[in-house]
Amino acid sequence: MRFASLGSGSQGNSLIVDTGQTKVLVDCGFSNTALSARLARLGASPGDLTAILVTHEHSDHIAGVFSFARRHQLTVYLTHGTYAVAARRQASLPECRMVDGDTPFVVGGLEIRPFPVPHDAREPIQYAFSDGQHRLGVLTDTGAITPHIVDVLRACDALVLECNHDRALLAGSRYPAALKRRVGGRFGHLENGQAAALLGQVDTRRLQHLVAAHLSRENNRPELAAKALASTLGCSEHWIGVADQESGFDWRQMM
Ligand SMILES: [Zn+2]
Numbered sequence: 001m002r003f004a005s006l007g008s009g010s011q012g013n014s015l016i017v018d019t020g021q022t023k024v025l026v027d028c029g030f031s032n033t034a035l036s037a038r039l040a041r042l043g044a045s046p047g048d049l050t051a052i053l054v055t056h057e058h059s060d061h062i063a064g065v066f067s068f069a070r071r072h073q074l075t076v077y078l079t080h081g082t083y084a085v086a087a088r089r090q091a092s093l094p095e096c097r098m099v100d101g102d103t104p105f106v107v108g109g110l111e112i113r114p115f116p117v118p119h120d121a122r123e124p125i126q127y128a129f130s131d132g133q134h135r136l137g138v139l140t141d142t143g144a145i146t147p148h149i150v151d152v153l154r155a156c157d158a159l160v161l162e163c164n165h166d167r168a169l170l171a172g173s174r175y176p177a178a179l180k181r182r183v184g185g186r187f188g189h190l191e192n193g194q195a196a197a198l199l200g201q202v203d204t205r206r207l208q209h210l211v212a213a214h215l216s217r218e219n220n221r222p223e224l225a226a227k228a229l230a231s232t233l234g235c236s237e238h239w240i241g242v243a244d245q246e247s248g249f250d251w252r253q254m255m
């Protein structure tokens with residue numbers, strides 16, 4: 001199993017997971033043209049994909065999902081809550097399958113474990129993946145770490161982990177007070193220290209890849225995120241990947 005990012009941050013998110021036989025996207029916050037160009041950079045094309053798994057209805061995750069899925073005949077997986085708020089805006093829908101936030105399901109050669117997260121959307125979830133050999137955990141857009149999140153992500157071979165902001169940078173930023181409260185609150189986004197604390201609660205002995213994701217341009221710096229995560233793992237900051245808004249990150253293979 002391998003995975004890559006097509007871009008990560010408040011301007012748009014999309015991740016690709018590939019078992020060799022099965023390729024799925026997690027979210028698509030980009031236009032059709034932008035997504036196709038970003039896929040091409042990774043040597044992939046829309047025709048290679050089977051499905052799009054949606055985490056929640058915020059536009060940086062869902063903006064391109066329905067049009068891209070319609071155009072390329074992909075199945076969209078999403079929760080009832082996300083469907084209820086996102087489908088209202090659509091003139092016509094691609095094939096949609098409902099995801100229960102606590103029930104694993106299979107797409108091709110991928111076992112997919114959704115899990116609920118505290119975030120200010122209708123029914124937000126995140127996903128962990130297994131090809132039977134390796135486990136990849138993806139966690140962004142959560143305001144807090146719950147015991148259930150720790151349980152699902154407890155022994156992964158690879159983690160993509162939100163490091164949205166640095167607490168001090170957010171506090172000192174020019175964001176209005178209400179937005180600071182929203183971003184830093186329990187239903188907002190994970191800060192570097194929370195992400196680092198999660199790493200301290202899970203078994204990281206199998207961890208081959210760790211990538212910080214969904215960084216705020218205003219309120220974080222790649223080196224701050226890497227430093228926070230490295231301090232918990234006791235590894236070099238250079239070992240930590242950081243997903244970029246423009247370029248995401250290149251394929252990472254699990255061995
Ligand atoms: Zn987001």
Ligand SMILES: [Zn+2]
Pocket residue numbers: 056058119121141
């Ligand atoms: Zn969100």
